[in-house]
Amino acid sequence: MSGWVKIAGLGPGKEALVTPEVTEALSQATDIVGYIPYVARIAERPGLTLHASDNRVEIDRSQHALQMASEGKRVVVVSSGDPGVFAMASAVFEAVDNGPAEWRELQIDVLPGITAMLAAAARAGAPLGHDFCTINLSDNLKPWEIIEKRLRLAAQADFAMAFYNPRAKSRPGKFERVLEILREECEPERLILFARAVSTDEEALRISPLSEATPEMADMRTMVIVGSSLTRVIERKGDPILYTPRFIAKDQAQE
Amino acid sequence: MSGWVKIAGLGPGKEALVTPEVTEALSQATDIVGYIPYVARIAERPGLTLHASDNRVEIDRSQHALQMASEGKRVVVVSSGDPGVFAMASAVFEAVDNGPAEWRELQIDVLPGITAMLAAAARAGAPLGHDFCTINLSDNLKPWEIIEKRLRLAAQADFAMAFYNPRAKSRPGKFERVLEILREECEPERLILFARAVSTDEEALRISPLSEATPEMADMRTMVIVGSSLTRVIERKGDPILYTPRFIAKDQAQE
Numbered sequence: 001m002s003g004w005v006k007i008a009g010l011g012p013g014k015e016a017l018v019t020p021e022v023t024e025a026l027s028q029a030t031d032i033v034g035y036i037p038y039v040a041r042i043a044e045r046p047g048l049t050l051h052a053s054d055n056r057v058e059i060d061r062s063q064h065a066l067q068m069a070s071e072g073k074r075v076v077v078v079s080s081g082d083p084g085v086f087a088m089a090s091a092v093f094e095a096v097d098n099g100p101a102e103w104r105e106l107q108i109d110v111l112p113g114i115t116a117m118l119a120a121a122a123r124a125g126a127p128l129g130h131d132f133c134t135i136n137l138s139d140n141l142k143p144w145e146i147i148e149k150r151l152r153l154a155a156q157a158d159f160a161m162a163f164y165n166p167r168a169k170s171r172p173g174k175f176e177r178v179l180e181i182l183r184e185e186c187e188p189e190r191l192i193l194f195a196r197a198v199s200t201d202e203e204a205l206r207i208s209p210l211s212e213a214t215p216e217m218a219d220m221r222t223m224v225i226v227g228s229s230l231t232r233v234i235e236r237k238g239d240p241i242l243y244t245p246r247f248i249a250k251d252q253a254q255e
Numbered sequence: 256m257s258g259w260v261k262i263a264g265l266g267p268g269k270e271a272l273v274t275p276e277v278t279e280a281l282s283q284a285t286d287i288v289g290y291i292p293y294v295a296r297i298a299e300r301p302g303l304t305l306h307a308s309d310n311r312v313e314i315d316r317s318q319h320a321l322q323m324a325s326e327g328k329r330v331v332v333v334s335s336g337d338p339g340v341f342a343m344a345s346a347v348f349e350a351v352d353n354g355p356a357e358w359r360e361l362q363i364d365v366l367p368g369i370t371a372m373l374a375a376a377a378r379a380g381a382p383l384g385h386d387f388c389t390i391n392l393s394d395n396l397k398p399w400e401i402i403e404k405r406l407r408l409a410a411q412a413d414f415a416m417a418f419y420n421p422r423a424k425s426r427p428g429k430f431e432r433v434l435e436i437l438r439e440e441c442e443p444e445r446l447i448l449f450a451r452a453v454s455t456d457e458e459a460l461r462i463s464p465l466s467e468a469t470p471e472m473a474d475m476r477t478m479v480i481v482g483s484s485l486t487r488v489i490e491r492k493g494d495p496i497l498y499t500p501r502f503i504a505k506d507q508a509q510e
Contacts, residue, residue, distance in 0.1 A: 015275070016276035016279065017275075017367070018274070019271060019273070019369065020270070020273070021271035024271065058501075082373050083377070083381075084373060084381045084382075084383050084384055085384070086384070086385075086501075087384075089377070089381035089384055090384030090500060093381055093489065093496055093498035094500055094501070097487065097489050104489060104491040105491060105492055105493070110378070110380065111377065112272070112376075112377040113369075114274065114368075114369070115373065118337050118367040118368075119367050121339045121365075122337075122339055122364075123365070125344070125348055125365065126339045126365065128339050128389075129340070129342075129344055129345030130341075130345070131388070131391060131405055132388065132389050133387065133388035133389070133412075133414060134383075134387050134388070135386045136385070141502045142502070142503035143504075146503060150386060150412045150413075150414070153408045153411055153412040154412060156408055157404065157405045157408040234351055234352050235359075238360070241348055241363070243344070243345055243349075244345060245345060246313075246345045246346060246396050247396045248396065248397035250398050
């Protein structure tokens, strides 16, 4: 039997958000590779070997997966959310691109998952219901300047914005800088969703206008979604609903 | 028993991409509301009423769903993909926002799904592996000028771009205009993925450089993903792999 690699998205946390396609792949695997907390979500069983590794070793992990597949193993590389959004799929393809020729001929599939921004948006309402952009605020793998440039252009385009990895101990002050840039580019009433650990027991949602937003509202487990200029809140007895209307009038677009 | 509305994403087409959460909601529903081809995906059963309606009646459909829930029905509003991305969630919340006060107190949940861009990206590799934006190219609900403005700013930000609804008979020439704008803003080698009917029997993927892209490569069932300046192809015996690396070097960002 020939080996393969499937790069699978486990969704944001809740098992009911794992697709049957991913569940099937996990049941066929001989080996699971991934970051420690994601591998911890996989049930042990006879014939399955779990290979959990630390953060920031994505290329080593990818090479390990590809090497095992070339030896005939059936390897699932697990990511949280969707593997194609700031997760393992690009890392595996970088390893293929720079690896031995035989790796190119392996069967490699990406199995999509519910990425954090879609789960967070769904819990709050529909803040991504119109055009939006998705930015990783970590400068581990790109210069900080490009993040600032993209923030300003995204604000000028009036995109809603979904931010992954908004804060880390290794970059103190950077999320404060993001809020500063947003204050320069957007009106004070602009609505921001801070959605922590969505679909887990620790889920916590908070909506704040930009003028009252503080860096402490986010941590590494928080998805931050900045509304467009048209994003609105519906107040009610229960949790408020945050949504972006589908319609933009002529005069709204010309501002 | 009190009624509710669940706005559910059926994913791009393949049943293995429907989340268990959505399957469970469908099994509890008394009524299904949605656009004809999406309602056609739901199996009939005793006790379940299917309400299929035509395109462009999203607000009527939303009001119908909310009215039935206020009468005690358990209503699932179905979208393809994810309901929060150019689909029914915003329409339902618009109807709540403009409807009778009692609708605000209904239990309304959004159940996320695999949206078309994630499914298309997964089939091609990982073109959305770095910062990206998502634009609906239909000008049914917004002025065309804002689409052009967003395209230019997104290109200047060097986002990868996912386009929903790239073409329609009602707006001939508009997608040609999109390609023109991209040619003004991007280099001719820029890679574009045309992913038609992903995860269905009619799936067809094609990768073209911007210089060779033509409007006919897309139709209403096509997801178009324009790479960033760093998006690459890995050629091999099987289908090529399209991916965007995670890393941006200092000199790449300064261009």
